[in-house]
Amino acid sequence: MLLLVTGPIADCRDRGETHLGTRSEGLDMNVAVVTVGDELLAGRTTDTNATWLCERLADRGVDVERVTTVPDRVADIARVVNEYRAEYDAVIVTGGLGPTHDDVTMDGVAAALGRSLEDHEEALAWLAEDGYTRDDLAAGTAELPRGARALHNEAGVAPGVAVDGVYVLPGVPSEMKAMFETIADEFEGTPTYREAVVADEPESALLDRIADLRERFDVSVGSYPGESVRIELTGTDEATVADAAAWLRERVDSP
Structure with a gap:
């Protein structure tokens, strides 16, 4: 099961359109997208990540059935991720990665999965190759849910993860897009x-x-x-x- 989270909660189909037909048969993978960020809910930042992800996933024959935006609160992130991972093949989460006080997405995902956060040695090795020592990194930068697969951030610093069908990506659009391309082949459906x-x-x-x-x-x-x-x-x-x-x-x- 895959879980994709980025920003506030919304339905990908609730954008003022009238849908006069049913979903095409043959779309054999369904995904929820979760975007995280108080700034999205306040209207200070436009949620372009969800739109881009919906388009890329649709191009791959994957059916996006839910887009949701949640605030920077551990309990809200955990609740939505836990609910959606039971309903959809994958959940993609974007936003809230980094060292600041409001970057709590990893905490929320770890809580949803019942896993602790711990330093990820592979992520630290990647960062070292990019010129960052442990002393250079802010506390918690490479703390990921226990047992998760780290996703290298080729356009930034904070790593993402893939674990139990949940994919956690950065909120910065350039970083999110670059990281998604490294896992795009894991999202496949019937071409439409x-x-x-x-x-x-x-x-x-x-x-x-x-x-x-x-x-x-x-x-x-x-x-x-x-x-x-x-x-x-x-x-x-x-x-x-x-x-x-x-x-x-x-x-x-x-x-």
Whole structure:
């Protein structure tokens, strides 16, 4: 089971879109993303990590079913991680790594897993190769949950971990992205294909045609209103998605 945590709690699907189809079959790995940080909840920092992770995971055929942001509190982190690791194949957690007083993500994850924190010799060896001695490091920098696999921070200092299906990554976007790429192959699902059709009509006027499309083609449909309506078609067969998009384009008014 994998657990991915980064920032405040939210549903990846609750972003103002109307989803008119069901989740595509064949997405055989599901993940929760947890982002950690008081600054995210206060609106002082935009949570770009969750969006980036959702996109990368979707590209790999992995279904992200939950995105949650939690404050810098050990009890909240532990509760959410513990809940999600029982429900999802993996949990990815980002943020709250480092030596400052509010960097408590490792404490929360360790509490969720019932493990103590201890100096990780492999992480210390990596840091030494990067020029950091034990005396250079702030207290707790390399303290990781007992028995965890350390993830080297190639773009920063604080290491991440993988343990019991929970992946803990830094909150700094450049560090998070670099670390995720080292474990990306551990997140695999059925490849999916997407095409978008833009309609210059009210969303309510499109419902009958979308219902007809869903009857004819084995695709999932998402409707995203704005100045125009973007209708996104998703499926596991590339030809079917292309045929469905062509069929719909012939039946809507283009901008």
